Amino acid sequence: MQVKLEDKSGVSVVFVKGDIDINTSPDIKKFFDELIKDRKEKVVINLGDVSYVDSSGLATFVEILKKLRSYGGKLKLTNLSSKVRGLFEITKLTKLFDIFDEETAAIGSFQSGS
């Protein structure tokens, strides 16, 4: 699994590539701990190159969201494959996360204040 960070118009966009499972989700967690330490407030995770997320991965996203929210940060998810989106739906997490089809829409949502 690979994780890459880019700043796009003041928004931290994190690209993840590979499966997010019990073996790799601790690495995702570590990566975001650094972002959270820097108090990044606008964060987008692009999951376009992720074909599978297990429940440890879903739980890791929930934990990241909780930490971001604790200081007023916001998290948006984008480019979920239908399989990954299905996993969010089963666990009712689509109600918890802001999910966008396109990265530009996710970034734009910060400007529009939603």
Next chain:
Amino acid sequence: MEERETVIEVTDLVKKFGDRTVLNGVNLKISKGETFVIMGGSGCGKSTLLRHIIGNLKPTSGKVCLLGTDITGLEGAQLDEIRKKIGMSFQSSALFDSMTVGENVSLPLREHTVLEKNIIDIMVTMKLELVGLRGFEDLMPSEISGGMKKRVGLARAIAMDPQIIFYDEPTAGLDPIMAAVIDRLIVDLSRKLSITSVVVTHDMKSVMGIADRIAMLHEGKVLEVGTPEEIRNSANQTVRQFINGSFDGPISFFQQKDDYLEQLTG
């Protein structure tokens, strides 16, 4: 029809305990995502077959492939690695009485992963929600009903996101409503999580309600494999006797031996 990936393949499996042959050449193929029921009367060898499939018993001959790996000769760490990909729901629920519901569900995650407690706690909440028991985390097993214990056992079985779940007599000892709840849960989990389910049971109502395919095991052999409809319409007298629960038929309940009078009189 699209050919689905085989996740369990049992080939010519024979198991002898001393002189007694419990499995006598079992052949089975179970596909990814299906709910496969192994049914048969008490002592027909179904639990022994299950124990071979999960690697708890070694066959006298034949082989078992689980998730593409021949596990027949595997031991220790190699077998444990495969076992992390399967979940097991036991007849007795097998909960630890000294642990809370939440601790029971989190046990495999604490034992087999390096995940942080916060993450594990969220996962436990998600698993308990799936079995309808969110909010019961802090109760002890002694404080919940038998049906709830089964559901906790199920939440623990799916804790590690298994590819296959094995259920050993999941509805045994439950009232009909709770049995229906467990049946529904098995089907729901299979469909929602795309898990392959292998269910060992002799509960006919349960069998017909949950199975995609059924194997009838009798005297250590697979008599027939088919959909519930095919099994219901089977011409095999042994299968018919079993599904109709008849006393009369090829399945004998008493050992008929000629030496009875001889034994009485010495």
